[in-house]
Amino acid sequence: AQSVTQLDSHVSVSEGTPVLLRCNYSSSYSPSLFWYVQHPNKGLQLLLKYTSAATLVKGINGFEAEFKKSETSFHLTKPSAHMSDAAEYFCVVSDDSNYQLIWGAGTKLIIKP
Amino acid sequence: DGGITQSPKYLFRKEGQNVTLSCEQNLNHDAMYWYRQDPGQGLRLIYYSQIVNDFQKGDIAEGYSVSREKKESFPLTVTSAQKNPTAFYLCASRSGFSYNEQFFGPGTRLTVL
Numbered sequence: 001a002q003s004v005t006q007l008d009s010h011v012s013v014s015e016g017t018p019v020l021l022r023c024n025y026s027s028s029y030s031p032s033l034f035w036y037v038q039h040p041n042k043g044l045q046l047l048l049k050y051t052s053a054a055t056l057v058k059g060i061n062g063f064e065a066e067f068k069k070s071e072t073s074f075h076l077t078k079p080s081a082h083m084s085d086a087a088e089y090f091c092v093v094s095d096d097s098n099y100q101l102i103w104g105a106g107t108k109l110i111i112k113p
Numbered sequence: 114d115g116g117i118t119q120s121p122k123y124l125f126r127k128e129g130q131n132v133t134l135s136c137e138q139n140l141n142h143d144a145m146y147w148y149r150q151d152p153g154q155g156l157r158l159i160y161y162s163q164i165v166n167d168f169q170k171g172d173i174a175e176g177y178s179v180s181r182e183k184k185e186s187f188p189l190t191v192t193s194a195q196k197n198p199t200a201f202y203l204c205a206s207r208s209g210f211s212y213n214e215q216f217f218g219p220g221t222r223l224t225v226l
Contacts (some may be wrong), residue, residue, distance in 0.1 A: 009153070034212055043117075043203060043217040090155060094213040098161070099144065100171075101215060103155035 001091045002027045006104035008053065014112045019063075019078040021107045027039030032094035034072045035065055039087045050074065061085070075084070084107070086111045116140065118219035119204050124223045126127060126198075134189045134221045136204035144207040145187035147217060149200045156203065162187055190225065198225050 001083075007022040025031060026082040035047040050058025055067045065076045074091060126132045137170045138145065144163050148156040158171030162181040176195025181187055191198045201222050205215040 004155075034214065036217075041201075041220070043119075043219040043224070044205075045217070046214060049214055067202070074178075099207065099213050100158060101156075101213065103152070105155045 002031065002095050002102045004091050004093050004102055004104040006089075006091050006107050008107050009105065009106045010109040010110060012112060014080050015083055016080050019076070019081045019085065019105070019109065021076040021089050021091075021109065022076045023076065024072055025074060025093045027093055030069075031065060033065075034092040034094070035059065035074075035076050036065070036090045036092060038090065038106075044090070047076070065069060081111050083107075083111050083113065085109060092097050116163075117204060119218035119221050120156075121221060122219065126225050127176070128225055131187070131191045131192050131193060131204065132198075132223065133176065134191065134202055134204075134223070136187045136189065136218060137185055138187075138206045139185060140206055140208070140216065141184070142206035142208050143184070143204060146207070147171075147177070147187065147189045148203045148204040150203060151200050151219075153219055154184070159189065159202075161202075165171055168212070198223060217223075 003026040005024045032048040036044040038044045050056045050067045056106050058064045063078050088106045088108050090106050093102045120135045146152045146161045147159040157173050159177050160179040161166035178190045203220045208213045
């Protein structure tokens with residue numbers, strides 16, 4: 001069965017410094033993986049997705065993620081944080097047998113001025 | 114302008130009352146989903162529907178009911194049997210050709226007094 005673990009519940013960085021949000025997954029086959037972002041009291045927006053093409057995936061707002069099969073990881077990075085990046089980020093793996101999404105618990109990104 | 118709408122944005126109800134949350138999409142997507150979100154947790158699947166007139170229970174279906182009479186609409190009823198209904202409810206839809214990516218509405222925050 002698939003599962004997702006987001007290794008940090010909160011990450012705090014200063015504006016202009018790099019962001020790293022960590023995600024490990026468990027899957028019995030090559031999965032589809034996603035990162036979604038949620039700003040306070042809003043719905044979710046897709047940041048990027050991995051679907052067995054290039055292992056380095058570029059998303060919106062300067063975010064990218066690298067799929068590492070040997071480490072079963074899909075960490076999200078951004079070179080330089082902006083105040084508008086403050087939000088909650090969810091790592092998600094797709095169960096292709098029934099098209100359901102398996103959600104991580106989320107990582108709250110805090111940006112210090 | 115395609116998308117998913119949920120109404121109302123905020124909903125207050127007295128304990129013991131049933132309440133129905135609306136979800137409409139004009140994306141021509143076949144599949145629709147209802148999730149519940151509680152603080153500090155990832156999304157949990159309540160019900161989903163892959164096609165009109167058919168739906169399946171998710172992980173936390175007890176105390177909820179749905180219908181799917183039209184492709185565009187997937188209303189969720191929170192019944193008095195749901196022991197702790199106060200939460201943020203998110204509706205999503207999925208195209209059959211999008212690697213399982215789901216598109217989300219803005220959510221409804223339900224508070225039971």
